[in-house]
Amino acid sequence: MKAGIKVFAPATVANVAVGFDILGFALEKPGDEIIARFSDTPGLRITKITGASGKLPLDIQKNTAGFAALKLLEHLGEEKRGIELEIHKKMPFGSGLGSSAASAAGGVMAINELLHRPLEKRDLLPFAVLGEQVADGAYHADNVAPSLIGGMILIRSNETLDVHRLPVPEGIHATVIYPHVEILTKDARSVLSDTVSLKQCIGQNGNMAGLLVGLYQSDFGLIGRSLNDVVIEPQRARLIPHFYEVKEAALSAGALGCSISGAGPSIFALSVNSLIAEEIGIAMKRIFDNAGIGNDLFVSPINQEGAVKL
Amino acid sequence: MKAGIKVFAPATVANVAVGFDILGFALEKPGDEIIARFSDTPGLRITKITGASGKLPLDIQKNTAGFAALKLLEHLGEEKRGIELEIHKKMPFGSGLGSSAASAAGGVMAINELLHRPLEKRDLLPFAVLGEQVADGAYHADNVAPSLIGGMILIRSNETLDVHRLPVPEGIHATVIYPHVEILTKDARSVLSDTVSLKQCIGQNGNMAGLLVGLYQSDFGLIGRSLNDVVIEPQRARLIPHFYEVKEAALSAGALGCSISGAGPSIFALSVNSLIAEEIGIAMKRIFDNAGIGNDLFVSPINQEGAVKL
Numbered sequence: 001m002k003a004g005i006k007v008f009a010p011a012t013v014a015n016v017a018v019g020f021d022i023l024g025f026a027l028e029k030p031g032d033e034i035i036a037r038f039s040d041t042p043g044l045r046i047t048k049i050t051g052a053s054g055k056l057p058l059d060i061q062k063n064t065a066g067f068a069a070l071k072l073l074e075h076l077g078e079e080k081r082g083i084e085l086e087i088h089k090k091m092p093f094g095s096g097l098g099s100s101a102a103s104a105a106g107g108v109m110a111i112n113e114l115l116h117r118p119l120e121k122r123d124l125l126p127f128a129v130l131g132e133q134v135a136d137g138a139y140h141a142d143n144v145a146p147s148l149i150g151g152m153i154l155i156r157s158n159e160t161l162d163v164h165r166l167p168v169p170e171g172i173h174a175t176v177i178y179p180h181v182e183i184l185t186k187d188a189r190s191v192l193s194d195t196v197s198l199k200q201c202i203g204q205n206g207n208m209a210g211l212l213v214g215l216y217q218s219d220f221g222l223i224g225r226s227l228n229d230v231v232i233e234p235q236r237a238r239l240i241p242h243f244y245e246v247k248e249a250a251l252s253a254g255a256l257g258c259s260i261s262g263a264g265p266s267i268f269a270l271s272v273n274s275l276i277a278e279e280i281g282i283a284m285k286r287i288f289d290n291a292g293i294g295n296d297l298f299v300s301p302i303n304q305e306g307a308v309k310l
Numbered sequence: 311m312k313a314g315i316k317v318f319a320p321a322t323v324a325n326v327a328v329g330f331d332i333l334g335f336a337l338e339k340p341g342d343e344i345i346a347r348f349s350d351t352p353g354l355r356i357t358k359i360t361g362a363s364g365k366l367p368l369d370i371q372k373n374t375a376g377f378a379a380l381k382l383l384e385h386l387g388e389e390k391r392g393i394e395l396e397i398h399k400k401m402p403f404g405s406g407l408g409s410s411a412a413s414a415a416g417g418v419m420a421i422n423e424l425l426h427r428p429l430e431k432r433d434l435l436p437f438a439v440l441g442e443q444v445a446d447g448a449y450h451a452d453n454v455a456p457s458l459i460g461g462m463i464l465i466r467s468n469e470t471l472d473v474h475r476l477p478v479p480e481g482i483h484a485t486v487i488y489p490h491v492e493i494l495t496k497d498a499r500s501v502l503s504d505t506v507s508l509k510q511c512i513g514q515n516g517n518m519a520g521l522l523v524g525l526y527q528s529d530f531g532l533i534g535r536s537l538n539d540v541v542i543e544p545q546r547a548r549l550i551p552h553f554y555e556v557k558e559a560a561l562s563a564g565a566l567g568c569s570i571s572g573a574g575p576s577i578f579a580l581s582v583n584s585l586i587a588e589e590i591g592i593a594m595k596r597i598f599d600n601a602g603i604g605n606d607l608f609v610s611p612i613n614q615e616g617a618v619k620l
Contacts, residue, residue, distance in 0.1 A: 019519070156523075164523045
């Protein structure tokens with residue numbers, strides 16, 4: 001077997017209460033590992049997938065990591081190169097933590113590393129977004145961009161991938177809990193009204209702007225007041241059992257804010273240091289434990305690196 | 311006649327394309343001048359109004375400057391003090407340039423100066439907002455706040471007056487043209503739909519966020535891409551004759567962006583220096599001149615001082 005490289009691409013929290021479809025941040029863990037190696041058989045193949053209980057396709061055209069990798073190889077004129085991919089899912093999927101985005105980011109990262117970085121990491125983004133589109137049909141980068149390049153990322157426009165890294169004040173930690181209940185992304189979309197009131201739109205816009213000012217000025221009070229989703233959360237909360245209890249527990253434990261991660265069912269909170277983030281996790285976990293709902297808890301600073309070669 | 315003090319409160323551009331009801335900035339000129347002096351007659355009175363063609367009431371309860379001043383005096387327990395106000399309107403009203411807000415800001419500023427600054431300028435804001443509410447019924451600070459404290463101001467929440475000064479990159483100038491056509495604020499409100507599509511809301515939110523990042527990073531390209539109102543301008547543009555021609559002329563002359571000032575009919579553009587701002591003004595003015603529509607043109611940096619004692 002030829003030598004290969006291994007990359008890690010992290011889970012992400014999209015929407016972040018006030019930036020539906022246009023804001024996301026990366027976690028330190030969990031995430032996907034992807035191995036790429038050269039092969040004597042021409043073309044790109046996925047030879048192994050672990051951790052997915054057989055639910056992810058080996059077909060390059062249907063696999064987010066595979067399709068993202070293929071689109072990058074085509075761009076580089078290397079689609080005939082013999083390359084094998086192994087995908088080791090080390091994070092839950094259908095969790096609202098950007099599982100497909102992590103695979104897509106990992107796919108392009110692995111190819112780029114294997115080929116000795118023909119592109120800058122940031123320039124891999126369009127191919128990763130095409131990969132994620134295989135999974136959910138939409139062309140948006142709010143999970144893919146932070147998984148690939150790390151940080152808290154604004155996507156001003158998904159059409160043009162006008163992507164900007166936002167400052168994150170020292171100390172900010174995320175607490176994320178994934179309750180083991182199933183929400184399909186398409187169901188999470190279908191509960192959303194196509195319209196919002198002008199008043200809600202103004203409220204969301206003010207909170208998004210407030211969050212940005214809070215991030216730039218390290219104004220934790222303002223960040224807390226701004227992390228208030230008046231558009232999406234009220235519509236989706238009922239899909240997640242005990243959502244409001246968990247949110248209340250997080251806020252009582254000192255969270256700056258708490259809302260749904262991506263399309264759910266995961267719930268995230270932000271706080272000012274790791275100690276409070278751990279305490280928030282204990283408080284959130286207690287609700288689901290008491291309700292007999294299995295769950296996974298992750299506490300992490302904002303990951304500023306994104307996808308990395310291991 | 312007892313000695314008094316005179317203050318100036320500037321005109322303002324609210325909404326700023328992407329911040330309907332929550333964003334505004336102040337101009338160097340035009341603006342209102344307000345004189346306050348002590349009197350032997352107890353209570354607050356407006357003794358003179360010039361420049362308003364008899365359209366503004368002398369009644370304290372109905373006059374924005376008077377009512378704002380009265381609310382401040384009540385707060386200070388000084389409502390029995392004999393004080394006279396003169397209001398010299400030196401800017402057009404019904405223009406979308408925050409005329410009533412300038413009067414309200416000037417009213418509280420004049421009282422505070424006359425009484426030797428019992429409050430910090432910023433703490434005058436709630437009283438000024440109450441004053442403007444007399445004119446248009448709504449409690450919002452997107453004109454009042456920049457007129458009072460200057461700068462480019464975000465109002466995250468009008469309910470709580472959660473007000474934040476945004477950075478403005480060196481060089482940025484505003485060009486504002488007021489065509490002599492009448493739009494009543496209530497008409498400008500009535501053309502607006504109570505709902506917006508989720509897609510428009512996301513677009514506006516992305517552009518607001520993009521504008522803020524652009525301002526913080528001095529990224530003029532991003533500011534330009536972000537100054538794009540997908541919610542309000544499309545609904546109000548038809549109220550302003552030749553709006554799209556004027557906008558096109560401004561953009562062709564080098565504007566970063568161009569949209570409706572407040573509720574209109576004034577149109578503003580932002581640009582990177584005074585030379586371009588002047589050229590934009592010439593281009594905008596030509597459209598209205600050719601159409602036989604009288605107009606006033608103002609070119610100004612962003613006024614960072616707001617209301618001042620003269």
